[in-house]
Amino acid sequence: MNKKISRLVGKKIRSLREKYCMTGDELGALLGISQQHQSRYENGDTNIHAETLYCLSYLFDVEPEYFLSDLLVEDNKLEKDKIDSQKNHYMAEVIFIQ
Numbered sequence: 001m002n003k004k005i006s007r008l009v010g011k012k013i014r015s016l017r018e019k020y021c022m023t024g025d026e027l028g029a030l031l032g033i034s035q036q037h038q039s040r041y042e043n044g045d046t047n048i049h050a051e052t053l054y055c056l057s058y059l060f061d062v063e064p065e066y067f068l069s070d071l072l073v074e075d076n077k078l079e080k081d082k083i084d085s086q087k088n089h090y091m092a093e094v095i096f097i098q
Contacts (some may be wrong), residue, residue: 007044009053009067014042016060030059 017027028038031052040046057064 003044005068005071006041006047008070009048010042010044012067012070013048013056016056016062017042020060027059031055 013027017024024035024038024042028035031038037046041048041052053064053067056062057066
């Protein structure tokens with residue numbers, strides 16, 4: 001599994017936490033998780049839930065989109081091409097079976 005997005009989000013979380021002079025323990029406590037789990041978010045080892053991103057955006061006064069704002073359009077295009085290719089494959093199977 002590609003962890004590129006998780007690492008990107010984690011860097012943003014770490015940057016905001018440091019900007020607000022917060023320790024991992026403090027942020028973990030605010031989120032209701034352990035410091036170790038919070039650290040896994042920052043390192044991109046664990047995928048983060050949408051609810052947690054929403055809480056972080058509230059805590060740090062940023063829009064939720066902030067956490068994904070650095071994704072490259074080129075990367076998204078490659079992913080969309082991959083999905084479209086798979087979708088076309090399955091559509092062809094359905095047409096063939098019918």
